[in-house]
Amino acid sequence: METRLIAATSEGIAEAAGVLRAGGLVAMPTETVYGLAGDARDDRAVARIYAAKNRPSFNPLIVHLPDIEAVGRYAVLTPEARALAVAFWPGPLTMVLPLREGAGLSPLVTAGLPTVAVRVPAHPVARELLQSAGLPVAAPSANPSGRVSPTRAAHVMAGLAGRIEAVLDGGACAVGVESTILGLDGPPALLRPGGVTVEAIEAVLGGPLVLPGDPAQPKAPGQLASHYAPQARVRLNATEALPGEVLVGFGAVAGDLSLSESGDLVEAAxxxxxxxxxxxxxxxxxxxxxxxxxxxxxxxxxxxxxxxRAAAPRP
Structure with a gap:
């Protein structure tokens, strides 16, 4: 596809918002790095984010929202979270919070976990885009997986042109490093250092963070993914079901269910x-x-x- 470079005018932001509402992908500037934005409720849009980045695993994604009120529709704001939101939002702080029941987010965003990573960005273009689109936006960094994070629109075009619908050019990012990520569904824990210092966070909380996040319980980007695992045993690379198995097909292999009858990997994801x-x-x-x-x-x-991971032996 042709990737459009859109100027961050009122008209351009409205155009980019329309792309998001239609299920397309838009790279947007934030104060940290450019993010690859898609509707966080739309399974196919989120799958396309992974496809565009060539991301090798389904790690949780950060949901970007315009204000604290919007965050409360998708996550349960703990007292600590509210205090930190007042101190640092909008800004480069991401909080991992309990997922609100009935939030309606794609499970690809949360990686099937009962938590969601949320942030209110400070960049004026990102904020106007979020307000105009009127939807929760999943937005990992707008670069191929493993490459340097982009801080200018030209960086995004160099890595993702032809894979996404548009890049909203808001100039250079001011911070240039990713957001700090805190886990707040238990004792406050640092999951990733970033644009807000540990010292500033601890001053608000009045106590130390758990350092670092427990590697056995990864919940956020920048860590190994921890995923929902089914109760049933899982067998891979099956061309037919054994007695008592539910067969999930793909392409030419038909099953009781199918990831994609046409063999479409985006649909399967x-x-x-x-x-x-x-x-x-x-x-x-x-x-x-x-x-x-x-x-x-x-x-x-x-x-x-x-x-x-689903098929791995479990205790």
Missing amino acids: ARLFHLLREADARAGPGGAIAFAPVPGTGLGRAINDRLR
Whole structure:
């Protein structure tokens, strides 16, 4: 596709908001780095974020929102979170909070976890875009996975042109490093250092953070992903079901359910977490799920990473 470079005028921001509402992807400036924005409620839009970045695993994504009131629609704001929000939002602080029941976010955003990472950015273009779009925006850094994070529109175009609909050019990012991430669904824990210092956070909280975040309980970008695992046993690379198994097909392998009958990896990624849950429910206690082979290229790497985790032995 042709990637449009849009000037950050009122008309350009309205155009970019329309792209987001239509399920497209827009790179937007924030005070930290440019983020690759998509509707956080739309499974396919979020799957396309992973595809554009060639991201090898489904880590939780940060949801960007225009204000504290909007955050409260999707996350449960703890007392500590409210104090930190007053002190540092809008700004380069991300908080991992309990996911509000019925929030309606894609499970690809939360990686199937009961928490969600949220942030209110300070960049005026990002704030106007979020207000204009009127939806929660998932936005990891707008660069191919493993590459240097972009701080200018030209950096985004160099890495993602042809993979996304538009880049909203808001100039150079002021901070240039990613947001600080705190876990606040338990004792306050530093999950990633960033644009807000530990000392400033501890001054607001009146006590020390848990340092670092527990590596056995990763919940945010920049850490190994921890994912929802079904109760049923999982078998991979199956071309047919064994007795008692629920077969999840892909492409030419038909099943009781299918990630994508046409073999579309974006569709498969968009359906993955939903079908894990549905297959688990169908399998029932002591049951088993079999997944058809999924190619290990492109977005298939992320799908297979998730399936291997689901199939791993559990205590």
